Amino acid sequence: MERKNFLKVVAFTALMPAFLLTACKDGNKQQTGEVKQTYTCPMHPQVVQDKPGICPICAMDLVPFDKNSKDASLTLGESQITLANITTMIAGASDLSSYRQLNGRLVTDPEGTAVISSRVAGRVEVLYVKETGVKVNKGQPLYKIYSEQLAALQQEYLLAAAQVKQFPEDERFRQIEKAARGKLHLYDQSDAQINQLIQQQKVNPYVTYPATVSGVVAELSVTEGQYVAEGGAVMRVESYHQLWVEADVYPNEAANVKPGQQVKVMVAGREQTPHAMTIQFINPVLQSGRQLMQIRGTVNNPDNEWQPGLQAVIFLPMQSKDAVLSLPTDAVIRDGKGAHIWIETAKGKFEPRKVTTGIENADKVEIVKGLEPGEKVVITGAYLLYSEFVLKKGNNPV
Template sequence: MERKRFVKSLVLVTLAPSLFIAACRNEKKAAASQNYTCPMHPQIIKDVPGSCPICGMDLVPVSSGSDKNELILMNSQIQLANITTMQIAQSNFGTSKVLNARLVTNPELSEVISSRYAGRIERLFVKETGRQVSKGQALFQIYSEELQTLQQDYLLQVKQVAAFPNEKIYVTLGEAAKSKLRLFGYSNPQIENLVRSNKISPFVTVNATASGIVNEVSVSEGQYVSEGSPIIRLENFNQLWVEADVYPGEASSIKVGTPVKVSVYGFPELEQTVEINFISPQIDPSSQILKVRGPIQSQGKLQSGMQATVLLNTAKINNAVALPLNAVIRDGKGAHVWIKTGKNTFAPKMVTTGQEDENQIVIISGLENVKEVVVSGAYLLSSEFILKKGSDAMTKHNMSKM
């Protein structure tokens, strides 16, 4: 009996140092596997205590937790982080691009009032730009000796016709003289008044031939002008042009007749769909862009010079899986999302992305057999994962297979 006790004591004495050494090794191994992170910057992970190189806070230990690449949160944590999910579904997806644009006057609707005869501008009834002018409104009065001669010739022919009503030659000459007055801007009421008063005058009042906004006044009172000299330029703002900038690489998605949505800054209620009716055949050498344009209705509010944006549809994908942009986290390792794997349980999933617009992004692969995806709070989940696990959420993923 005494011998058995002696043997047991000898075994314990012999094994004690080995157990102590193994325990120390395990303790050292556990200590070596301990990671530390910054509460404010969870991307900072070190294997020794210290301070955060960004904010200077003391690093805190993180638990490695389970080896499973999942997060389990409480209901309060989910509500506080505003974590919401959506069911995976296929839908039609269209990508678009925003083009810088501006409103310019439509020269096809511009009207230039010019002098039809040489003379002196006696009076200007419209002297400043920006004024609204109606059709038939008096614009200026001009003194012209040539016009006085035409008036005198017409009155002579009228008298000849009255004296010899059966002579066709006088009727023909009278019509010719009347046509000359019309060519020089005389209206029918002015011609009738000339005949009625039987008085010639070297002054004639020129009226607007169209309605519009005075864009330019090229003369001043007392100035002599020649035949054909421009006097006043009128712009019609009822219809304008929207002119957009397009880079050469984007030009292939635009054709004459392509519909685009136009929004003018300050007038969101006037958003319109416009068809492109012109594509510049030449690149601007200074800016390396092409100009495209289309007509836009001003509805009495829009003016030339206003800034606008043009929304150009660049692609359309049928039966696509599209997620909000905030649902996808992109870094140097690629792109991943957080999926819901159970009640209050979430896991990261590597995905391959495709086309995107200002709101959504297409997922090409990676969500097969996935039913629910986190659409808000994904970044907070990644930060929580680092704090709990001590490593990045995508560390265990094989990037080469994606």
């Protein structure tokens, strides 16, 4: 019995180091186990898993990231900064105004519109402009008309001129000749044409009328061969060198609008170049069938780059502040948690900063809290920094 106990003790003593060694290896293996790689969606950082795959929301490929990283900043090289078009500015105080956007449109200015009418009754022999949209210049021939009435006046003048020539001392004949000449002037007969009539001693019932203004033919009222009455409309010519801007405003907002007030106008397709405009008129009557009032101003259009009918946006000043911290709108990133900006704390090192915003307009936004004057703020490329942070860190910056 004692021999059996002795053998057990010897066997246990011999195997004990092997058990201890195995236990130590297992413990070390657990302590030094490899960190599992995690993956997230570049567009939806809330999607996290420990293996590659696709995002269940947008179906994008998941990218690896280090979920244990606690560093809240990004460090980029000069080439990365240039490629991402990251630029900065020093934060400082400036004046800021907020705007109310009004829907508007460009319309033709009636002061630049001319209706070309016939000075005599007759038949339109030739239309030198036969379609709308054609540009005409002042003095350019527009139409030729045959007028029996004009022929009669010319014959009357030839008789009066012959009487004056026959009896040069007779004052009565000179008065008759002067009156007959005046009638021809009323029908747009120039002195040169009247002198030519005397030289040729032959009536010419055809008269060509030129454009009295420069512009674009907007409407044709006659066709070739058609008879027109004296004063009858032949065509309408519009000038677009100056256009009206009309905008709709609700009656409860009309108190913020006053004649003489300066506003900004942005035309569709030319958003980068807003124009200044003075409000000239406020219609006191609501539009028919609509609970809207109408305001109007004028903008110059010297190169005819705008056409009537284009949509426009009028920025009506609503609130203004002096000496406030403001940034370009592109510098502020907004998400479900609020707004944040990116500060360059050192050369090539960028850090997100949560901010509170105030009034804003189309160009700038007021920073009420979270920014100090003199700090260097990213104004372009902020969204790329946001995306880079999500890719590397797997969560939102703030």
